[in-house]
Amino acid sequence: MSVETGRLPAEGVRAMFDRIAPVYDAMNRTMTAGLDRRWRRLTAEAVVRPGDVVLDACCGTGDLAIACARAGGRVTGVDFSERMLERARRKAPELEWVAGDMLSLPFADASFDAATVGFGVRNVDDLERSLRELRRVLRDGGRLGILEITRPRGLLAPFYRFWFDGVVPLLGFVEVRYRTFAGGIVALHTAKTELLGSDPGRSGRRQTP
């Protein structure tokens, strides 16, 4: 579930998630009346195919990464909050959990078949750079699923349309779509990376030194 961090600098965001890690899961279940589990499952099912090498960025305590594993992915979760990661490791020691910043992902180009971000993009300093990083680590023809609070109506709506219909395609994503859950409380944004003539087969995950 999204946590409003206002315009905190990255270090403030990291420290805040370290602090709320012990109560984060309980907060999620309560604030969404348990619906968050279903949203994460639908996100995983929308982008993960059995055998995919999957990145879950801003993985937090790991629930979306675990949903991606249940959908058949071989999953790596990355987050910059050690306390959130500790909980993820405890829940699913069989998955790979990496400490790292979404703005500078510690993985080589084209390492993943699919990537997900659950309630994470609104907390990052630089959304465009995050999307560029996700594009970089996804192979051509890879799939992206971003679960986030809904696209606002009213005054901000034209800005969002400009962002998702105008800017995101320029970052190398195509078939940018969204669907809403729970009467529009949250939205799942999906996209594919362009096929640029390189091998669209499966990725081998590579971590940068």
Ligand SMILES: C[S@@+](CC[C@H](N)C(=O)[O-])C[C@H]1O[C@@H](n2cnc3c(N)ncnc32)[C@H](O)[C@@H]1O
């Ligand atoms: C609201 S939580 C979402 C956790 C999880 N994805 C979920 O669905 O519950 C946001 C997470 O993003 C992480 N985060 C925020 N900015 C980040 C960044 N620049 N790099 C890595 N992780 C980041 C935070 O540490 C936090 O664990």
